[in-house]
Amino acid sequence: MAWRPRRRTAIAVLATIVVLAPIAWFWQRSLVPGDLSPMEMGFADYGGGPATHAHHGQDVGTLTGPSGPADVVVDLVARQERFDIPGRGPMDGITLNHTSPGPEIVAKQGDLVQVTLQNESVPDGITLHWHGVDVPAAEDGVAGVTQDAVQRGQSHVYRFVAKDVGTYWYHSHQVSHEQVKKGLWGVLIVEPTANDVVAAVHTYDKVRTVNGGYGERRVAAPGSTVRVRLINTDNGPWAAWVDGAPYRVVAVDGTEVNAPPEVSNKSVLVTAGGRVDLQVTMPQGSAIRIGLGGGPTTLVIGEGNAPAGAEPRERVDLLSYGKPAQLGFDPAKATRVFRYDIGRRPGFLDGRPGLWWTINGHQYPDVPMFMVTEGDVVRMTIKNTSGQVHPMHLHGHHVVVLSRDGVAATGSPWWTDSLNVEDDESFEVAFVADNPGIWMDHCHNLPHAAQGLVTHLMYSGVTTKFHLGGSASNQPE
Template identity: 60%
Template sequence: MDRTRRRGARLRLALAGAATIALLAPPAWLWQDSLMPGTYSVMDMGYPDYGGALTHVAGTSEHSEHPQHPQHSGHSAGHTGHGAAARSLTSLTADPDREADVAITLVAREQRFRLPTGRPVDGYTLNGTSPGPVIHASVGQLVQVRLVNESVPGGITLHWHGVDVPGAADGVAGVTQDAVGVGGSFTYRFVAGQAGTFWYHSHQVSHEQVRRGLLGALVVAPERPSTGVVDVVALMHLYDGARTINGREGDVRTEARPGERVRVRVINTENGQTPVWVGGAPFRLAAVDGTDLHGPAPVRDTAVLVTAGGRADIEVTMPEDGSPVRVHVGGRAGVVLGSRSYDAPAVPRPAVTLDPLSYGTPAPLGLDADRPDRRFDYEIGRRPGFLDGRPGVWWTINGHMFPDVPMFVVAEGDVVRVRIVNDSGEPHPMHLHGHHAVVLSRDGVRATGSPWWVDSLEVGAGETYEIAFVAGNPGIWMDHCHNLPHATEGLVAHLMYEGVTTPFTVGGTTANEPE
């Protein structure tokens, strides 16, 4: 009897052990599979998505159609060599023999600084201030910025947000360059090809370094700027809970005389969408993300939503009676325009919100979006799992968690159409580096207003957008959520041109960490 009981006990113990192994083995495998190597190339992560294109296979005379979602197990060995001779991203630069028209040195420091109210901030500065200096250029000028890291630990870069710079100047640690360590420097060179409102910020540990002050505005004027227009930069940023405009808490006052036109360039550097509205006069939404709108009509009692990372140029004509105008930027504070008086009372946010999908009048797009060379899906979801060994509920792209996400592969000259679907339950401001895309539709409703070109697009929970662009800027480009903590949680993919390679890696001795 004892022997039988002992045998039964051993059997129960064995069965319990087997059951435990059966329960723990899948999570253990998922944990192990999620671990990132100490250093890796973005070219070796995930799987290639060719957008349904017929893609030439290098070294053969054959063509084959690559499915958009091939079977994937582990990380691929790279996605180069299809239809183009390999070239390094480091060769994608502005003319090295051309002299700079605008040259500036930015010195980055880790330091405690004070807002004008006296509030202390432990953060980072550029040339002793945060935000850093406003960089001004005109269309066609070559801009040269020398970045010097005096004391920011962990390294720094500068990304030119919304500017379609050459691939080598994009400023993404581990993709287009190594982070600049303490005592080092890096020089960015690019031609300002488009007039508009842009900004710059670090893309090394960006969720921390942007929040703590490594950012500034970039304004590119037309070759022949309009005369008699007052130009105002309004860069919004949150410092340790303090909401600021151009580094100041409270209102920013700007002189504007009766009858003058004023262009207020609102830059949203925060992680969420922000409303802007005008009290005291009608206004026009003159530009979005650095691109002028076609036929924008004056509106009143209407709010404009500015995407995280996005920009909105608000144009106001000052009242002839000399009364002041308040441009509300995200709340009670704002830009107050006036001459004899700046007593412009705050007004509540209007109930009506401007819809860029139908605002303005149509104009040619310059591309045939109905006959694209490549079609991609960018479906955002969320599910539990492991991200680099950390358990949690993480973002997914096309059903995959980082790093097993798609690498969207294009060829130079392609017309590209992308369907963005957000089933994640939260909004995402999606930012594509190196390109501007035109919005074709939202939730199946086609755009009917001015061409709405964006580099930062708010995709709300449950929304579907279709966008299109021409692949005219070779490189390897991030395509990520600009709620920067979301990027650290895996909401990052890349757009890659056939045949372009990069020598840079994430992690390792360089400590590159773009998110």
């Protein structure tokens, strides 16, 4: 009968609709608006505290650094151009003042720093984020949140006080997963000591470097004390150690460690975006070698031959390293308690199929916004069940680690702004909400952030006029 083929066709069409309709719905739902305000992202998570409303009040652009004469004045010109990696040859990338890394910025504690960033020829626009420096919100350098990307022919001025001694760095926060890798970064040191040695590790298109070169040797007198400032500008963690002498871990992410003991035959982890300062007394009659994650990229300090050791099996555990000290606040009196559960699931992101990161079961941009009021004591549990390691970075604040996998911290207060969270690992951290603004809280494996592993810490009464996308083409990751 003729009706039978028609019936089979109708059934096939209906079955196709039943299968494709949910896929089409999820595809449509995944599309990210091309002009999205951070104020409209996701949903509010008040952490068990009173509801706050961030849609009316002070604009983030007014939360600027102080006026008046600057103590440190730096002019940086960004260019898309070819530059040379000593020992490895030329490459195409992005420079600041014709070099990558950009000029090292040095300030004394309390200095007012003024940096003028000019974009001469970078087509996607640029910004500068002061990684680990708790600047006023307007100076944070995040495209679409605290400013518009600086387009070709434009400039932008950053002003902030270098209030905390320590090791920091700066980098683009516009298309950052591409621009940082291509060279738009540099080192910032507040209150350097006489015998500082910087070891900033960066990979340019599979070429791994230290301080922009293939390797480096620095001079230091026998018996002198050297401070080695380790900086990880890459997307994954690596271990550092010292061959030829014992050492102390004297600072983490710009904060001094209390009563650090001497260690030998141990490595220390430096996560993506993180900084660790080591103190070494130079031995008599030989050099030392700083292992930087293995491979040929190393730093040698001193005269003569340096031992060539392998990565130690044991590692310094910052959870129990050093001695306890006062925090300055009581985490037990938290007014907001949040969870930051990192997962992964198949689906669509902006219409693209794949495996995508989730925060508390939600996918970007429909993720929780952590809402706080100035003065809140905040506790947060960061749990990772995504199958990969994530270096988590909260802008504008340092957090103190309270526990890892339920084991309480017993050593020096472990203050950090870049926390390495392994798969199946959980950290509880705490901080005081003392820097009003809208602050990114994201994975510093920058491709992960570009794939949606990002949310915001939002203060009550603070708003922003800037948009992701839009006419400025703001793309913070």
